Amino acid sequence: MIIAVTGGKGGTGKTTVALSLALTWRKPVTYIDADVETPNAAILLGTEMERIGAAYKSIPVIDEEKCIKCGLCAHACPVAALVFIPGKVPLFIEENCVGCMLCKDVCPVGAIREEKKEIGIIREGEHEHITLYDGLLDPTEEEAAPLVEELLRRALNDAKGDVIIDTAAGIHCNVARAIMPADKVIIVTEPTPYGVHDLEKIVKLVETLEKPYEIYANKWGINGACQKRIEEIAREKGVKLTKIQFSEDFARKYAKGAFEPVIQ
Amino acid sequence: MIITVASGKGGAGKTTVTASIAHVLPKDKTYLLDADVDTPNLALALGLEKPEKKEEWWGGVVSEFVGNEPHPEACPFGAIGLDGTVNELLCEGCGACAKRFPESYRLKNVHTADILWYSWNGVPLLTAELMPGRSGSGKIVTELRMRAEKEMAEKGRDVLLIDAAAGRGCPVIASLRGSDYAIIVVDNTPTGIEDALQVLNVVEHFSIPFGYVINRADIVPERVEKIEEIFGKRRGGEKLGEIPYIQDVLKTYPPPFERVLEYINVEEILKKI
Numbered sequence: 001m002i003i004a005v006t007g008g009k010g011g012t013g014k015t016t017v018a019l020s021l022a023l024t025w026r027k028p029v030t031y032i033d034a035d036v037e038t039p040n041a042a043i044l045l046g047t048e049m050e051r052i053g054a055a056y057k058s059i060p061v062i063d064e065e066k067c068i069k070c071g072l073c074a075h076a077c078p079v080a081a082l083v084f085i086p087g088k089v090p091l092f093i094e095e096n097c098v099g100c101m102l103c104k105d106v107c108p109v110g111a112i113r114e115e116k117k118e119i120g121i122i123r124e125g126e127h128e129h130i131t132l133y134d135g136l137l138d139p140t141e142e143e144a145a146p147l148v149e150e151l152l153r154r155a156l157n158d159a160k161g162d163v164i165i166d167t168a169a170g171i172h173c174n175v176a177r178a179i180m181p182a183d184k185v186i187i188v189t190e191p192t193p194y195g196v197h198d199l200e201k202i203v204k205l206v207e208t209l210e211k212p213y214e215i216y217a218n219k220w221g222i223n224g225a226c227q228k229r230i231e232e233i234a235r236e237k238g239v240k241l242t243k244i245q246f247s248e249d250f251a252r253k254y255a256k257g258a259f260e261p262v263i264q
Numbered sequence: 265m266i267i268t269v270a271s272g273k274g275g276a277g278k279t280t281v282t283a284s285i286a287h288v289l290p291k292d293k294t295y296l297l298d299a300d301v302d303t304p305n306l307a308l309a310l311g312l313e314k315p316e317k318k319e320e321w322w323g324g325v326v327s328e329f330v331g332n333e334p335h336p337e338a339c340p341f342g343a344i345g346l347d348g349t350v351n352e353l354l355c356e357g358c359g360a361c362a363k364r365f366p367e368s369y370r371l372k373n374v375h376t377a378d379i380l381w382y383s384w385n386g387v388p389l390l391t392a393e394l395m396p397g398r399s400g401s402g403k404i405v406t407e408l409r410m411r412a413e414k415e416m417a418e419k420g421r422d423v424l425l426i427d428a429a430a431g432r433g434c435p436v437i438a439s440l441r442g443s444d445y446a447i448i449v450v451d452n453t454p455t456g457i458e459d460a461l462q463v464l465n466v467v468e469h470f471s472i473p474f475g476y477v478i479n480r481a482d483i484v485p486e487r488v489e490k491i492e493e494i495f496g497k498r499r500g501g502e503k504l505g506e507i508p509y510i511q512d513v514l515k516t517y518p519p520p521f522e523r524v525l526e527y528i529n530v531e532e533i534l535k536k537i
Contacts, residue, residue: 009274010276012274037433037462038272038432038455038462040459043454044455078359078362078363100363139466140469142434143433145399146340149342169274169429169430171302171303171396171397172394172401174433176354193305194279194303197303197305198303201303201396202396205396205397208396208397219514222515223515223517251509252483255452255454257454
C-alpha cells in the first residue's frame with residue numbers, strides 16, 4: 001500500500017502526520033520525503049542520510065571550433081535557451097534549458113555534444129523500522145521536477161513493504177507527481193481561514209487525480225467556525241475526518257527538536 | 265523598491281508578517297503582490313473576501329497528441345505515455361515534442377491560473393490562483409510581477425511588497441529575482457531554520473541585501489542567539505525583529521497585526537523605501 005500525505009497550505013502538519021504514521025507503523029515501512037526544496041523528515045528524526053544517487057539533466061556543449069554559426073540549433077530550441085547572433089557561436093542560457101537535445105539533432109556539423117549535469121542528489125537513511133529517502137535540489141537549480149521523478153522512481157523501486165510519501169506544500173505539478181503513485185491520500189489541514197481555503201484547492205487536485213482520500217485536521221480546538229467548515233467539507237465529500245487536538249506541549253517539543261507521534 | 269518576504273518553510277509566518285508590514289507602508293505608494301499562487305492567503309489575512317476583478321490566464325501551454333505515431337522518447341519530463349498520449353499534469357509545456365514531431369504533437373494553450381485584483385484601503389493587491397496540478401507557477405509570478413510593475417508606473421506607486429510561496433523553487437526565485445531587499449522569516453524550530461537557510465542561499469545567489477525576523481522566538485529562547493549568529497553575524501543580515509509565540513495569531517481572525525508590529529523594527533523597514 002502506498003499512502004501520500006499532502007495538504008495544500010504549508011505548515012499544517014503534513015510531515016508531522018506522515019512521520020507519526022511511519023513511527024507507529026507495525027511493519028517495516030518506506031518513507032519518501034518528496035519535498036526536495038525543503039526536506040524536513042530527516043531533520044525531525046535526526047537520521048543520518050547517505051547519498052545513493054543523483055538526478056541529472058542534459059545540456060548541450062558547443063564545440064566552438066566546429067560550429068559554423070548557422071543558427072539552426074537556436075532556431076530549433078523550443079525554450080529559447082540558445083540565442084543566435086549572426087556571425088557568432090550561439091549563446092547558451094542554461095536556466096532556460098529543458099534538456100531535450102533537439103539542438104544536437106539538428107546541428108549539421110556535429111558541433112554539439114550532450115553533457116549530463118547533476119541537479120540534485122538522492123539520499124537514504126535508516127531509522128528504526130523506517131527506510132527514509134529524500135532529495136536535495138542543488139541550490140542553483142530552479143526546476144525540481146526531474147529530481148522528484150527520479151527520487152520516486154528510485155525509492156518505489158527499492159521499497160519492499162508499505163510506502164508513505166510526504167509531499168511538498170502547494171497544489172502544483174510536483175505535488176501531483178508525488179500523489180500519482182499512491183493508492184490512498186491523506187490530506188492534512190488546520191482549522192484556520194487559510195487552512196480551510198487551501199483545503200478546497202488540494203481536494204480538487206486529489207479528486208482530479210481520482211485518488212480515494214481522508215482528511216486529518218491538525219491543531220483541532222483553535223477555531224470553532226473553521227472546524228465546522230472542515231466537518232461540513234468532510235461530510236459533503238463523504239470522507240473520513242480524523243481530528244488531532246492542538247497541543248502547545250507538542251509545539252514546544254517540536255521546536256526543541258524532540259519529535260513525538262501525534263497519532264497512534 | 266521591491267521587498268520580498270520569504271521563509272522556505274510553510275506556516276512560518278510569511279503572510280502574517282507581510283500583512284503586518286503592509287499596515288505601516290504609505291497607502292498611496294504601496295502595491296501588494298501575493299506570489300504564493302498555489303495557496304494565496306494575503307487577501308484573506310487582510311480581510312478581503314472577493315476580488316474586484318478576475319481574469320483567466322491562458323499563458324501556459326501543454327502538448328497534445330494529434331497524430332498516429334507515439335513518441336514517448338521526445339519528452340524530457342516523461343509526460344508522454346507509450347500510447348503517445350500526453351499526461352497534462354506532467355507536461356511542462358516546453359514544446360520539445362512538437363518541435364521534433366510536428367505531425368504527432370501540437371501545443372495548445374491551457375487555463376493555467378486566474379489572476380485576481382483586490383483593493384485594500386486603496387492599496388492594490390494582485391495575486392493569482394493556480395489551477396490544481398498545473399505547472400509553471402514561476403511563470404505566473406513573473407507575469408504578475410510584469411503587470412504589477414506596469415500598473416505601479418501608471419499609478420505612481422513605487423513600493424512593491426511581495427509575499428513569496430513556501431519552498432525555494434521557481435515561484436520563490438521568480439519573486440526574489442530583481443528584488444531590492446528580502447525579509448526572511450525564520451521560524452524558531454530546527455526545520456524552520458534549515459528551510460530559511462535554503463532560501464538564504466537563493467537570496468545570496470542574487471546578491472540581495474536582507475533582513476530577518478525570528479518568529480516564535482520565545483518558544484526556545486536559548487536558540488535565538490544561534491539564529492542571530494548564523495543569519496546576522498555570519499551571513500550579514502540585519503535583525504528586524506523577534507516575535508514571541510502569540511497564540512492569538514493562530515486563533516483569532518483577522519490576526520492581531522498591531523501586536524505583531526510591536527515586535528517588528530518598522531523604522532528600519534521604512535528607511536529602505
